[in-house]
Amino acid sequence: MDLFAFFxxxxxxxxxxxxxxxxxxxxxxxxxxxxxxxxxxGAVKLLTIQYEGNIVIGSFFGAVVVGFLSVWVAHIKHAPxxxxxxxxxxxxxxxxxxxxxxxxxxxLTSNTDETLFIKILNDTISNGLKAFFILLxxxxxxxxxxxxxxxxSAKDIKVKLQLTHEKSIKK
Numbered sequence: 001m002d003l004f005a006f007f008x009x010x011x012x013x014x015x016x017x018x019x020x021x022x023x024x025x026x027x028x029x030x031x032x033x034x035x036x037x038x039x040x041x042g043a044v045k046l047l048t049i050q051y052e053g054n055i056v057i058g059s060f061f062g063a064v065v066v067g068f069l070s071v072w073v074a075h076i077k078h079a080p081x082x083x084x085x086x087x088x089x090x091x092x093x094x095x096x097x098x099x100x101x102x103x104x105x106x107x108l109t110s111n112t113d114e115t116l117f118i119k120i121l122n123d124t125i126s127n128g129l130k131a132f133f134i135l136l137x138x139x140x141x142x143x144x145x146x147x148x149x150x151x152x153s154a155k156d157i158k159v160k161l162q163l164t165h166e167k168s169i170k171k
Contacts, residue, residue: 006046013042013091021087030083033073037088041066045092059092059134063141070142071149085142092138097131100124 017038018031026034041062048058070084077084104124111117 006043009046010039010043014039016091017041017088020090024087026083026087027079030077030079033077034084034087037066037069037073037084038091040069041088042091055094056130056133056137059094060137060141062092063089063138064145067142067145068149071145081146085146089138089142092134094131094134097127097134101128101131104128 014035018035021031021034043062044065045055045058045062048061049055053061066085066088067081070081070088073084074081101124104120104127107120108117108124111120
């Protein structure tokens, strides 16, 4: 991949992230950061694929990078990390594989030739599994850094709220 094509894809991934951020109605002050995170996450995915990597692993690495960077940026911008992470990762969702899987399922319903049926079935299953594993690893890659960097658990938060509520009832 030449440098110009890589830079062009990098820019479009950033714009796609901003587009999804605007659909989710995030604060305007976060749009530039979401652009940068979407572009960086997509660049990590593209570089992994470029250097003999798998698209599933590349998507996971991109999501992990976005996840860790969104935790860091969330402290600077005073917003939840998911505000940055989710729009930045959505351009990496495997729409083409899902579309090809659905087309394969439609072709399977009308096909009567056995050899062609097996080929279409293999392609459909392959595309479906790629889409499934990419989505699974995108979710794990984005959420794992946020879970790992959490300072206190939700269980502790609930206990504190209950204790506070019990104290106010006694007064």
